[in-house]
Amino acid sequence: MSEIASDIALARTEGAIRRPAFLPAPASVAAAAAWIGLSALVALPPDLGDFGFTRELAIGFAGLGALVLAAGFLRPGEAGPVRRIQGWSPWLIVLAGLLGLWEVATAKRGWLPMPFFPPPQSIVEVFVEDYARLADSVWHSLRLLAGGYALGALAGFTLGVAIGWSRGVGYWVHPVLRFVGPLPATAWLPLAFFVFPSSGAASTFLVALATGFPVTVLTWSGIAGVNKAYYDVARTLGAREDFLILKVAIPAALPHVFVGLFMGLGSSFAVLVVAEMLGVKAGLGWYLQWAQGWAAYANMYAALAVMALACSGLITLLFRVRDRLLSWQKGLVQW
Amino acid sequence: MVAGLTAPSQTPASAVPAPIPAGNPAPASGAALSLRDVRHAFALKKAPLPVLDGVSFDVEPGAFVALLGPSGCGKSTLLRLVAGLEPPNEGRISVDGAPLRGPHPSRGLVFQDPTLYPWRSVIGNVAVGPEARGRLRAERGRVEEALALVGLSGFADAFPHQLSGGMAQRVALARALVNAPPLLLLDEPLGKLDSLTRLTMQAELVRLWQDKGFTALLVTHDVEEALMLAQRILVFSDRPARIRADIPCDRPYPRHREDPGVVADRRAILDLLGTA
Ligand SMILES: Nc1ncnc2c1ncn2[C@@H]1O[C@H](COP(=O)(O)OP(=O)(O)OP(=O)(O)O)[C@@H](O)[C@H]1O
Ligand SMILES: [Mg+2]
Numbered sequence: 001m002s003e004i005a006s007d008i009a010l011a012r013t014e015g016a017i018r019r020p021a022f023l024p025a026p027a028s029v030a031a032a033a034a035w036i037g038l039s040a041l042v043a044l045p046p047d048l049g050d051f052g053f054t055r056e057l058a059i060g061f062a063g064l065g066a067l068v069l070a071a072g073f074l075r076p077g078e079a080g081p082v083r084r085i086q087g088w089s090p091w092l093i094v095l096a097g098l099l100g101l102w103e104v105a106t107a108k109r110g111w112l113p114m115p116f117f118p119p120p121q122s123i124v125e126v127f128v129e130d131y132a133r134l135a136d137s138v139w140h141s142l143r144l145l146a147g148g149y150a151l152g153a154l155a156g157f158t159l160g161v162a163i164g165w166s167r168g169v170g171y172w173v174h175p176v177l178r179f180v181g182p183l184p185a186t187a188w189l190p191l192a193f194f195v196f197p198s199s200g201a202a203s204t205f206l207v208a209l210a211t212g213f214p215v216t217v218l219t220w221s222g223i224a225g226v227n228k229a230y231y232d233v234a235r236t237l238g239a240r241e242d243f244l245i246l247k248v249a250i251p252a253a254l255p256h257v258f259v260g261l262f263m264g265l266g267s268s269f270a271v272l273v274v275a276e277m278l279g280v281k282a283g284l285g286w287y288l289q290w291a292q293g294w295a296a297y298a299n300m301y302a303a304l305a306v307m308a309l310a311c312s313g314l315i316t317l318l319f320r321v322r323d324r325l326l327s328w329q330k331g332l333v334q335w
Numbered sequence: 336m337v338a339g340l341t342a343p344s345q346t347p348a349s350a351v352p353a354p355i356p357a358g359n360p361a362p363a364s365g366a367a368l369s370l371r372d373v374r375h376a377f378a379l380k381k382a383p384l385p386v387l388d389g390v391s392f393d394v395e396p397g398a399f400v401a402l403l404g405p406s407g408c409g410k411s412t413l414l415r416l417v418a419g420l421e422p423p424n425e426g427r428i429s430v431d432g433a434p435l436r437g438p439h440p441s442r443g444l445v446f447q448d449p450t451l452y453p454w455r456s457v458i459g460n461v462a463v464g465p466e467a468r469g470r471l472r473a474e475r476g477r478v479e480e481a482l483a484l485v486g487l488s489g490f491a492d493a494f495p496h497q498l499s500g501g502m503a504q505r506v507a508l509a510r511a512l513v514n515a516p517p518l519l520l521l522d523e524p525l526g527k528l529d530s531l532t533r534l535t536m537q538a539e540l541v542r543l544w545q546d547k548g549f550t551a552l553l554v555t556h557d558v559e560e561a562l563m564l565a566q567r568i569l570v571f572s573d574r575p576a577r578i579r580a581d582i583p584c585d586r587p588y589p590r591h592r593e594d595p596g597v598v599a600d601r602r603a604i605l606d607l608l609g610t611a
Contacts, residue, residue: 232438234463236420236442238438238464252452328455328494328495
């Protein structure tokens with residue numbers, strides 16, 4: 001979560017310091033009420049069909065409401081991460097409203113056509129009953145992504161530095177890069193699947209390709225754009241070429257490299273899902289395909305949610321790494 | 336030559352003490368510098384832009400020489416050539432009798448812009464020299480000493496974007512000093528300082544120079560600064576630069592701004608620059 005948002009949240013709850021010690025923050029009370037109301041909405045009216053897990057869902061929502069209320073009692077300085085829930089109260093209220101709408105439109109009134117739009121409790125059912133297969137899919141996807149991404153990022157970075165630094169390398173690689181680079185990595189898919197010995201190797205190659213192109217181009221442009229005076233300073237201080245590359249050019253280009261890494265991560269997700277759907281027969285992309293084939297729409301939504309969580313988590317991780325390495329920069333974008 | 340410029344200085348008894356310490360330069364451990372008919376031009380799209388037009392001068396080991404000249408005349412270019420960052424188109428530059436072959440840590444250059452590395456802390460910036468020469472471990476003490484010399488020990492872990500312009504320039508000075516170069520090239524190192532810090536830093540520069548005995552070549556826009564610091568002042572013409580006047584300036588230190596000799600010299604040099 002962004003520091004700024006949490007600061008605002010803190011400032012907002014700071015205003016509540018003046019409330020008597022035994023009263024919770026009013027926004028938290030409202031949010032807790034919304035979730036307990038949602039719980040009642042799930043539990044009380046009868047379901048149209050025979051959905052499992054209605055009771056469990058109601059209990060879960062009520063539990064969340066209780067947690068939100070409990071967090072509302074905390075003062076500044078107490079249990080920091082839990083107290084931050086106070087700042088999320090407006091979001092929590094809107095979220096409860098949307099979930100309530102979904103519940104009514106599916107399980108209670110059936111406004112949405114049934115097999116395609118399962119109610120929230122069916123999603124819970126998928127997580128409970130099919131978690132093994134889901135976890136296995138996540139594991140396969142992550143393994144494939146990690147291998148391909150690491151390979152592509154490393155190759156792209158090295159190539160980018162080489163092109164940016166050496167005229168000779170640039171002469172030979174630049175035209176190839178210009179001609180082949182813009183081709184979407186998925187276009188290589190049919191070729192890759194019969195050239196490589198296994199579909200796993202083919203997919204790793206495709207993910208690496210999707211990652212490598214943006215990383216190469218941005219590393220290269222980062223190196224090419226380094227302030228020439230940085231080199232002059234180092235040279236008058238006795239630096240040789242290895243110092244100029246490793247300690248001047250690369251750190252100066254790092255902000256660009258990270259832009260490339262972000263773009264590469266985005267396109268590697270796309271390629272990964274397509275490769276899993278068409279060839280690998282494992283991973284979240286395959287799970288989606290499989291669920292659609294069996295008309296198991298609840299499974300599909302569950303897999304989409306997991307996928308969103310995983311992708312967002314990876315992007316967050318990359319942001320953290322960048323913030324760590326580039327803490328010297330001002331005005332970094334917060335994620 | 337301009338008359339009156341070399342008048343012996345008398346220190347008026349009533350003079351406000353300038354913050355420049357007494358004492359004579361240390362026995363020369365500085366480098367000797369010699370330029371012979373140096374010419375340089377930049378290749379622009381239409382025609383070459385001549386910047387230096389036959390510049391010749393010699394600097395004795397341990398001397399403090401100021402370079403004055405109109406903006407854009409080629410002073411920074413001259414320092415870059417002496418630092419060895421570029422070879423001159425024509426002419427010879429030699430240090431201690433040996434012709435230049437590229438940059439060397441024995442010739443420190445303080446750039447007109449501080450050009451600190453934004454990804455390194457202040458201490459990391461000062462440590463670039465020892466690190467680049469692979470002697471960081473042995474010279475750690477010198478890095479801290481150089482930082483203390485410019486009064487920034489308290490900012491060792493700050494990053495450049497957290498510094499004021501003047502502080503950044505002091506870090507750049509420390510970075511050049513840490514290599515203990517026998518020849519120090521200074522390109523308006525005090526240009527961005529407020530007038531008070533500037534006076535202190537001028538005194539500090541003289542003290543350093545007296546202490547270490549390096550040869551100093553100082554580019555400045557400030558005639559008074561040249562008169563307070565240098566033993567000799569070279570005045571350059573408009574671009575392409577050639578030497579218009581070579582003015583000895585051998586008053587003892589500390590010098591005083593109100594010294595009639597200094598005041599007269601200042602007026603004479605300003606006249607000279609005005610008609611450049
Ligand atoms: N790399 C370059 N390429 C082309 N022209 C240049 C280059 N560097 C300097 N010049 C030109 O050479 C001339 C002298 O520049 P220089 O920086 O040496 O001036 P200067 O005397 O230091 O001026 P100032 O006192 O304003 O710093 C200027 O006209 C400038 O435009
Ligand atoms: Mg200049």
